Amino acid sequence: MHNIWLIVKREYLERVRTKAFVIFTLMFPLLMAATSVLPSLLAMKKSGGRRHLLIAADNAKFGAEAQKQLSAGGKNLGFDYQVDLLPAPTEEQRAHLNQQVDSKEIDGYIWATDAAIASRKVVYSARQTNDFVEIEVLRNGLRDALLRQTLRNRGMTDVEVTELLKPLEMDAVQIDKGKTKKSSEVATLLTTIMLVVMLYVTVLMYGIMVMRSVLEEKTSRVMEVMLSAVTAKELMAGKIVGVGAVGITQILIWATMGALVLGPGIALMPHGTPLEIGLSPTAGIFFAIFFLLGYLLYSAMCAALGAMVNSEQEAQQMQFIVILPLVVSITMMMFVIRQPNAPVAVWMSLVPFCTPVLMFVRILANAAPAWQIALSIFIMLITTYGLLLLCSRIYRVGILMYGKRPTLPEIVKWLKYS
Amino acid sequence: MPTVDIAHVRKAYGKFVAVDDLSFSISPGTIFGLLGPNGAGKTSTIRMMIGITAPDSGSIQIFGQPFERKHLHRIGYLPEERGLYRKMKVIDQLVLMAELHGVSATDAAARSRKWCEQLDLTDWLQKRVEELSKGMQQKVQFIAAMVHDPDLIIMDEPFSGLDPINSALLKNVLLDQRKAGKTILFSTHRMDQVEKMCDSICLVNHGKAVLAGPLKPIQEKYGKNLEDIFIDVIGKSDA
Numbered sequence: 001m002h003n004i005w006l007i008v009k010r011e012y013l014e015r016v017r018t019k020a021f022v023i024f025t026l027m028f029p030l031l032m033a034a035t036s037v038l039p040s041l042l043a044m045k046k047s048g049g050r051r052h053l054l055i056a057a058d059n060a061k062f063g064a065e066a067q068k069q070l071s072a073g074g075k076n077l078g079f080d081y082q083v084d085l086l087p088a089p090t091e092e093q094r095a096h097l098n099q100q101v102d103s104k105e106i107d108g109y110i111w112a113t114d115a116a117i118a119s120r121k122v123v124y125s126a127r128q129t130n131d132f133v134e135i136e137v138l139r140n141g142l143r144d145a146l147l148r149q150t151l152r153n154r155g156m157t158d159v160e161v162t163e164l165l166k167p168l169e170m171d172a173v174q175i176d177k178g179k180t181k182k183s184s185e186v187a188t189l190l191t192t193i194m195l196v197v198m199l200y201v202t203v204l205m206y207g208i209m210v211m212r213s214v215l216e217e218k219t220s221r222v223m224e225v226m227l228s229a230v231t232a233k234e235l236m237a238g239k240i241v242g243v244g245a246v247g248i249t250q251i252l253i254w255a256t257m258g259a260l261v262l263g264p265g266i267a268l269m270p271h272g273t274p275l276e277i278g279l280s281p282t283a284g285i286f287f288a289i290f291f292l293l294g295y296l297l298y299s300a301m302c303a304a305l306g307a308m309v310n311s312e313q314e315a316q317q318m319q320f321i322v323i324l325p326l327v328v329s330i331t332m333m334m335f336v337i338r339q340p341n342a343p344v345a346v347w348m349s350l351v352p353f354c355t356p357v358l359m360f361v362r363i364l365a366n367a368a369p370a371w372q373i374a375l376s377i378f379i380m381l382i383t384t385y386g387l388l389l390l391c392s393r394i395y396r397v398g399i400l401m402y403g404k405r406p407t408l409p410e411i412v413k414w415l416k417y418s
Numbered sequence: 419m420p421t422v423d424i425a426h427v428r429k430a431y432g433k434f435v436a437v438d439d440l441s442f443s444i445s446p447g448t449i450f451g452l453l454g455p456n457g458a459g460k461t462s463t464i465r466m467m468i469g470i471t472a473p474d475s476g477s478i479q480i481f482g483q484p485f486e487r488k489h490l491h492r493i494g495y496l497p498e499e500r501g502l503y504r505k506m507k508v509i510d511q512l513v514l515m516a517e518l519h520g521v522s523a524t525d526a527a528a529r530s531r532k533w534c535e536q537l538d539l540t541d542w543l544q545k546r547v548e549e550l551s552k553g554m555q556q557k558v559q560f561i562a563a564m565v566h567d568p569d570l571i572i573m574d575e576p577f578s579g580l581d582p583i584n585s586a587l588l589k590n591v592l593l594d595q596r597k598a599g600k601t602i603l604f605s606t607h608r609m610d611q612v613e614k615m616c617d618s619i620c621l622v623n624h625g626k627a628v629l630a631g632p633l634k635p636i637q638e639k640y641g642k643n644l645e646d647i648f649i650d651v652i653g654k655s656d657a
Binding site: 003006010014018216217220221222223224225226227228229230231396 | 495
């Protein structure tokens with residue numbers, strides 16, 4: 001135990017003391033924020049000033065309604081439209097309109113003649129048509145206008161039409177052991193994805209760290225000196241725990257930073273906004289459990305891979321073995337979120353390499369009965385222990401073999417060496 | 419009671435027999451030379467002596483008892499493949515090695531400093547290993563094997579890559595150790611480097627002992643220097 005502790009201490013201190021650790025720990029949240037917030041900010045950005053559109057419509061009443069709906073709909077999503085009506089358009093005028101667009105007199109026009117509406121196909125012409133948000137705004141605006149106009153024609157008053165077109169809200173209420181709770185499915189989904197991605201990134205990141213650490217001991221030949229004092233099992237256990245402790249330190253720092261920065265922001269947000277984080281204590285506890293178990297399982301695999309290869313390049317080629325099950329889990333995730341009790345979801349969540357992600361998703365969805373959770377944790381523990389035993393053997397022999405990468409039969413042979 | 423007693427040890431890796439029915443023993447307070455060409459099985463033998471691998475058959479006794487891991491606290495090992503943690507400070511590295519061999523934290527630091535003083539490394543205590551020259555790294559490695567004051571010192575090719583001055587420095591340290599009653603095992607294929615120091619030798623080839631015993635009678639019998647004996651005996655056993 002004393003030896004393991006000494007190795008844990010070395011692995012931990014030698015990492016945490018480096019400048020690289022400090023810089024990365026501080027920069028990572030900024031990077032994450034930059035990559036997740038910036039694109040959406042850019043996408044939300046108002047599309048450059050007032051835009052002048054024309055709507056060519058035979059029906060003056062429809063045209064007026066469309067004018068109103070387009071300006072209103074545009075305003076909601078940050079577009080500033082000036083919409084003018086072109087009554088009783090002709091094909092000759094259309095050619096002229098095209099010229100006007102070209103010469104930037106107007107930004108675009110919508111061709112919504114009676115004929116076009118009758119064929120349910122209107123045309124929007126502009127210099128730039130690849131902003132899908134804008135196209136959607138225009139489409140919805142026209143649809144609304146058409147609907148209102150039609151209803152009015154059928155003899156409804158304006159008040160009746162507005163009443164009829166009021167949006168319908170539906171609350172989703174989750175019933176869990178007799179208790180009901182109103183949940184926002186968007187929040188649940190976001191929380192789930194966020195936690196799962198965190199799980200994926202951290203498990204992978206620290207697992208790879210273990211692999212590189214083993215490889216470093218191998219290439220610097222320090223292994224043999226170490227083995228004259230400690231067993232391969234002690235060395236591996238110390239390494240995994242030490243790097244894991246670094247990971248926990250990093251996550252705690254990030255969580256604190258996140259709470260300090262995001263906490264006040266979330267508190268200020270109006271209740272029920274999609275960004276409200278629905279993180280329950282249960283979710284937190286299971287996140288910790290599955291992070292630890294997942295980390296142990298994957299870092300044991302990584303340590304063995306590190307012991308088998310001889311260089312960074314070889315290690316990178318082998319990394320897919322570790323990454324593959326995680327990618328499978330992530331691919332399955334959306335399906336499991338939607339149908340957490342489908343037989344495939346249940347079985348996959350019991351496969352130890354997928355458990356950290358998929359069982360966690362099912363727990364967040366309140367779909368996993370206690371016995372399945374317990375079973376999955378049990379299977380993971382057994383698998384991890386088996387892997388640790390297996391890996392420490394590969395590790396012990398692999399570290400003494402320099403030169404070419406071992407073949408699978410050779411590895412099997414190593415397992416028999418004492 | 420010999421410090422090391424190896425009897426009929428065999429070790430095979432798959433079909434390759436690295437060590438084959440090898441026996442020798444080392445008396446306390448002597449310097450023993452485990453000699454042989456590259457790939458003769460010297461390193462494989464040493465690895466079994468310190469429990470990195472286990473023999474397929476035969477017995478290994480250390481300090482009069484079958485090998486146990488607790489013996490490692492009394493053994494110092496300098497492997498042929500030198501290696502240190504490159505990013506670690508010299509002092510931290512030495513303290514770690516001492517602590518792993520059962521020395522208390524405070525003792526470990528004091529002893530490391532004393533050794534560095536003796537080997538002219540005091541100015542480098544706080545430097546990272548990678549900042550040191552190769553010769554200095556060798557000396558750090560040497561201290562790492564000695565810092566816990568072992569009773570059995572195992573040195574695999576101890577003087578390779580060292581300049582004459584540093585070789586002489588380390589040789590003197592080892593001779594002092596013998597005077598202090600420590601047992602030393604040299605493993606090497608460079609006869610000239612150990613000829614004057616060894617009390618007895620075991621010459622191995624293809625995992626088998628081809629010549630063993632106290633050095634003096636061997637030299638009297640063959641009447642040559644060790645290198646000629648080496649070429650002679652190995653040549654014959656290969657033929």
